[in-house]
Amino acid sequence: MAFAGFMFYIFAAITVACGVMVITSRNPVHSVLYLILAFFNAAGLFVLIGAEFLAMILVVVYVGAVAVLFLFVVMMLDVNFVALRKGVKKYVYIGATLGGVLFVELALAATSWTLGPDVATLTLGPVAGEVHNTRAIGQVIYTDYIYLFQGAGMILLVAMLGAIVLTLRSRPGVKKQVIADQVNRSSKDEVTVVKVPTGSGV
Amino acid sequence: MAELFDGIWWSGYVWPTILTVLLIVAIMVPILIAVAYLTLAERKVIGWMQLRKGPNVVGPFGLLQPLADGLKLMLKETVIPSGANPVLFLIAPMLTFILALIAWAVIPFDEGWVLADINVGVLYLFAISSLGVYGIIIAGWASNSKYAFLGALRSAAQMVSYEVSIGFVIVTVLICVGSLNLSDIVRAQAGGGFWNWYFLPLLPMFVVFVISALAETNRAPFDLPEAEAELVSGYNVEYSAMAFALFFLGEYANMILMSGMTTVLFLGGWLPPFDIAPFTWVPGPIWFALKIAFVLFIFLWVRATFPRYRYDQLMRLGWKVFLPLSLFWVIATAGFLVAFDLLPNAAN
Numbered sequence: 001m002a003f004a005g006f007m008f009y010i011f012a013a014i015t016v017a018c019g020v021m022v023i024t025s026r027n028p029v030h031s032v033l034y035l036i037l038a039f040f041n042a043a044g045l046f047v048l049i050g051a052e053f054l055a056m057i058l059v060v061v062y063v064g065a066v067a068v069l070f071l072f073v074v075m076m077l078d079v080n081f082v083a084l085r086k087g088v089k090k091y092v093y094i095g096a097t098l099g100g101v102l103f104v105e106l107a108l109a110a111t112s113w114t115l116g117p118d119v120a121t122l123t124l125g126p127v128a129g130e131v132h133n134t135r136a137i138g139q140v141i142y143t144d145y146i147y148l149f150q151g152a153g154m155i156l157l158v159a160m161l162g163a164i165v166l167t168l169r170s171r172p173g174v175k176k177q178v179i180a181d182q183v184n185r186s187s188k189d190e191v192t193v194v195k196v197p198t199g200s201g202v
Numbered sequence: 203m204a205e206l207f208d209g210i211w212w213s214g215y216v217w218p219t220i221l222t223v224l225l226i227v228a229i230m231v232p233i234l235i236a237v238a239y240l241t242l243a244e245r246k247v248i249g250w251m252q253l254r255k256g257p258n259v260v261g262p263f264g265l266l267q268p269l270a271d272g273l274k275l276m277l278k279e280t281v282i283p284s285g286a287n288p289v290l291f292l293i294a295p296m297l298t299f300i301l302a303l304i305a306w307a308v309i310p311f312d313e314g315w316v317l318a319d320i321n322v323g324v325l326y327l328f329a330i331s332s333l334g335v336y337g338i339i340i341a342g343w344a345s346n347s348k349y350a351f352l353g354a355l356r357s358a359a360q361m362v363s364y365e366v367s368i369g370f371v372i373v374t375v376l377i378c379v380g381s382l383n384l385s386d387i388v389r390a391q392a393g394g395g396f397w398n399w400y401f402l403p404l405l406p407m408f409v410v411f412v413i414s415a416l417a418e419t420n421r422a423p424f425d426l427p428e429a430e431a432e433l434v435s436g437y438n439v440e441y442s443a444m445a446f447a448l449f450f451l452g453e454y455a456n457m458i459l460m461s462g463m464t465t466v467l468f469l470g471g472w473l474p475p476f477d478i479a480p481f482t483w484v485p486g487p488i489w490f491a492l493k494i495a496f497v498l499f500i501f502l503w504v505r506a507t508f509p510r511y512r513y514d515q516l517m518r519l520g521w522k523v524f525l526p527l528s529l530f531w532v533i534a535t536a537g538f539l540v541a542f543d544l545l546p547n548a549a550n
Contacts, residue, residue, distance in 0.1 A: 003215070029343060033290075033340070036336070052320065052321060052322050053321075053322055053325065053382075056322050056325035056326055056328075056329050057325070059329035059332075059333070060325065060328055060329045060332055060369075063329075063332070063333060064328075064329060064332025064333060064335075064365065065332065065362055065365070068335055068336070068339065068358055068361075068362055069362070071336075071339060071343075071358075072339070072355065072358050072359075075339075075343050075351075075355075076355075132321060134321065134322065134382060177514070177515070179518070
């Protein structure tokens with residue numbers, strides 16, 4: 001246990017330090033890289049509490065896909081970040097308020113398990129430790145809450161369609177490769193063998 | 203103080219640490235040797251396919267060529283371009299190489315021969331292989347060079363695209379197995395011979411996986427990130443000496459890793475092709491290595507055979523062919539298993 005506690009403090013300290021670096025580093029690419037490191041350490045914390053499935057999904061989805069696209073976009077941004085930082089003082093109060101609310105909510109969620117005696121009875125899913133957590137998550141998402149899950153999927157689909165509709169534009173006169181057409185061409189239709197008499201051309 | 207050195211301290215912390223380090227070395231050393239000789243094998247195989255001899259000067263049959271190459275790269279100077287971001291520039295090759303090696307922690311070489319027999323082994327492999335893109339994209343950005351950056355962008359888009367179909371292929375196998383543990387996946391293919399391995403019942407998925415593995419490791423015909431004809435050498439154009447060597451080794455280690463993954467998922471891991479006497483005498487790790495070598499041969503064969511894809515064709519293949527096909531196959535497999543009541547009943 002002592003070792004697990006030690007690892008917890010290492011992961012937690014690195015996560016917090018990375019979080020600080022995300023908002024303080026001057027270079028936005030460095031910010032994203034620190035964010036990735038923070039994700040990674042959060043995955044480590046998940047492993048420590050025995051939620052290895054969530055840890056791996058966090059790495060696959062956030063580090064492996066979402067953050068790659070972040071990095072992709074941020075690397076190609078051509079914004080003067082010094083100018084952007086000028087108005088930072090205006091947003092400090094809003095940011096601090098949001099952060100404060102979030103912190104209080106997290107603290108409430110974390111402490112209510114021990115302070116409120118009847119909170120534990122509210123859980124619907126299987127209790128961790130009794131079943132393999134991959135199966136537990138599958139049970140909760142795909143069996144108990146299947147309609148909500150499908151609803152969330154629909155919302156994401158609509159969002160995706162919206163993004164496509166907004167960016168899709170039809171440009172006339174652009175040649176596109178149609179592979180089926182290319183494959184379906186036969187030499188009989190396209191090639192004619194001509195006998196060329198000397199001196200007269202085709 | 204005395205308690206620190208009695209049983210718990212020694213048997214609980216020190217001895218497991220020593221044992222794990224020894225096991226890691228026992229896995230790493232063969233892999234590094236395999237990586238070195240894969241470079242030779244590639245040059246030899248492609249040489250033969252092009253009616254050449256390949257390297258044959260250094261040592262008998264050119265067998266010392268990888269060592270000579272390694273020595274040469276070690277003696278050269280690591281040049282850091284003046285416009286580069288030096289820290290990220292040096293982290294990128296290390297990251298590529300480390301990620302290619304840590305994935306081996308969950309690969310089962312034989313029944314019980316696995317460093318970390320974790321429940322979510324497949325997801326771990328998938329997670330690690332999806333991180334491989336960072337080495338390349340950081341290298342491209344930190345080099346502060348247009349060629350390198352273009353290579354990195356290509357690579358990022360390509361690897362993210364093909365990961366999607368790899369994910370669906372893995373899901374198909376998982377539906378058949380009912381477990382995320384790699385040893386369980388191999389065990390599910392046991393009992394009988396090679397016709398029990400998943401490459402036959404899931405043949406389209408096997409093909410999709412092998413092709414996606416080519417794209418995921420940036421190998422020909424999907425080697426656009428380092429397309430030497432248009433991008434000089436892509437993301438690693440600014441790298442020299444050992445920094446370049448780490449990229450090179452990382453790429454080859456990734457090839458071996460993806461071959462290992464193919465072997466575990468589709469070719470029955472350590473299992474012999476026939477469950478009868480002369481084949482069962484051969485130890486499991488040897489079958490495992492032979493199957494990896496076979497898949498690697500396909501990698502090399504493809505490189506010697508096909509021209510490079512154009513970028514839009516690459517994206518079309520990933521998103522418009524493989525993604526719908528693998529999605530369909532996931533649903534078809536699940537439907538088949540449910541309809542005939544063949545769903546695996548995992549322990550917990």
